Amino acid sequence: MVEHVVVIGAGVYGAAVSAELARRGAHVTVVDGGPPAGGTSGATFSWTNSCGKQPRAYHDLSVASMEAHAKLAHDVPGSDWYHEGGNLEWGGSDGECERLRRKVAMVSSYGYEARWLTRAEALRLEPDMNPAQLPDDEIAYFPAEGWIEPTRLIAHLFSTADLERIWHDAVTEVDVSGGRVTSVLLASGQRLAADAVVNCAGPQADHIAGLAGLDLPMRNTRGVLVYTSPAAVSTSRVVHAPQVHLRPDGAGRLLLHTHDIDGAAQVLDTGEISVEQTAVDRLMAAGRALYPGLGAASVESVRVGERPIPGDGLPVLGRAPELPNFHFAVSHSGATLSLHAGALVAAEVLGEDRTGELAPFRFARF
Ligand SMILES: Cc1cc2nc3c(=O)[nH]c(=O)nc-3n(C[C@H](O)[C@H](O)[C@H](O)COP(=O)(O)OP(=O)(O)OC[C@H]3O[C@@H](n4cnc5c(N)ncnc54)[C@H](O)[C@@H]3O)c2cc1C
Missing domain, CATH: 3.30.9.10 (D-Amino Acid Oxidase, subunit A, domain 2)
Structure with missing residues (x-):
């Protein structure tokens, strides 16, 4: 059973995945080598759109993601990080x-x-x-279409979720045993045992995948x-x-x-x-x-x-078949996608079957 999840990265993806995991009752530790929103999510045009996204599954994921932003903004009073x-x-x-x-x-x-x-x-x-x-x-x-202010969205997601947060302490090792990730080691020397790990490291997602023995092509x-x-x-x-x-x-x-x-x-x-x-x-x-x-x-x-652009330009979402408790939440257009795509990934981490939505974006295609 998945109880403790380590989320690597505190950009829009890390925030969205962590918040949804916590909402579903998991014990979550989110780790970042810098401050939250210190990566790409702090330097982005952050236009929410599905304007010319191909193939159709990518378009549909983007539309569902735009709807997720609108819904969150509707549900949270004062949520002025979202501009439609x-x-x-x-x-x-x-x-x-x-x-x-x-x-x-x-x-x-x-x-x-x-x-x-x-x-x-x-x-x-x-x-x-x-x-x-x-x-x-x-x-x-x-x-x-419109835009979001990612830093303020990230602040909202972290401030309203029950999480353990570790900033300025990078993941340096991912420990694998018996075909599963067992823990991650931080630069400080702290080791975090994990039932599951989610790679939300944005442009450095290939490095984190490499620490787990997986090859994620990025361009x-x-x-x-x-x-x-x-x-x-x-x-x-x-x-x-x-x-x-x-x-x-x-x-x-x-x-x-x-x-x-x-x-x-x-x-x-x-x-x-x-x-x-x-x-x-x-x-x-x-x-x-x-x-x-x-x-x-x-x-x-x-x-x-x-x-952060995966090798074929499409998002990489969901579990790695070789390492079933290691999950990806990595894409370009993350300002648009992360809230919805992150929730799908979080649901799968906790055992829900989201195959329908995630199938076109699996790491297995590489
Ligand atoms: C110029 C520009 C324009 C863009 N325009 C748009 C747009 O209009 N619409 C849109 O939807 N998207 C846009 N994007 C893309 C979007 O901003 C990104 O897809 C999104 O911000 C990625 O978020 P993330 O959480 O995956 O990565 P990040 O925000 O980079 O977060 C990853 C985090 O992982 C941390 N990390 C990395 N390695 C480690 C480690 N070893 N240990 C611990 N932590 C680690 C980093 O410190 C970082 O904080 C644009 C991007 C750029 C650069």
Whole structure:
């Protein structure tokens, strides 16, 4: 019988899995080598969406996950870490417009809400956008999308669950005996006996799997996020414009990103990561072009996050057949997925059959 579960990692996945395990009555110890939310979950765009996720099972998991966020926010008074403001998106070239048309057609055929707006309609939603930056029409609007503030969600999940928490003490060994994990060793020398272990180590999930003798292929990538100073600009949704992606980030700040800026992060000889200033300036200029009210805003901070991406791009969820009490909860899009996917994993840890939902995402496919 599973009584004591060790959860490795205190990002959105570790928080979601731990909270659900505790809710179901397990004795849970969650361990992190740093502080909670100190990994990718603290440096993410955290757009909740199922916008173009393939195959269909991945789309459905994402939709169920968006619903889980909405439900939690509905059930918890004051849960203002969740923002269902919708997402606006348009293309800047014929190729991008065509890709967007295909995406809208595909998600609509799945029953996912997507509408086409004219410029005037988009400006009614986001009145501070510069009309000259918008096309006349073909602006896609996905009303059920939004974003979360992962650090505040993590704080809520940990603060309301009955858990043992160990921070700043990394897992250095996973002990396996008789085809089962028996304990984990921490850097401090403390050994935690475990009936089950859940690997929620995000970009380091391959390392933790390796400690248990399992080979998890990962192809992580770095992402650069630019946070502005507070500005008196009205924004209340996610916007994907051709040159800049942005969303509000609290107290008047905006969070800016594009895929182009990700290449501007470089690892220095010291091991530190630096981001080319010209790329940051370009992104701010694109933000100001779209929202002229950002004119006086400055760059408050630049953060670099590492996307935890399993080798084939799909989530890795559930138990490892070789080691039936060792479980995975690892994916990109974890801001969207973790609440629901983490609950599925927790249910399986405690013996519930969640094969239907987890089958497409099992570690066994590697
Ligand atoms: C730039 C960027 C943009 C993104 N945009 C989106 C988006 O729009 N929508 C979306 O849904 N997702 C997005 N993501 C992905 C999403 O943020 C991640 O999937 C999610 O945060 C991963 O959470 P996690 O809990 O798995 O990992 P993490 O938050 O990294 O947590 C893992 C934890 O494990 C700990 N750990 C590692 N090794 C050990 C060890 N040996 N012992 C103990 N602890 C250990 C780490 O310290 C860390 O705290 C984005 C990511 C990036 C970088």
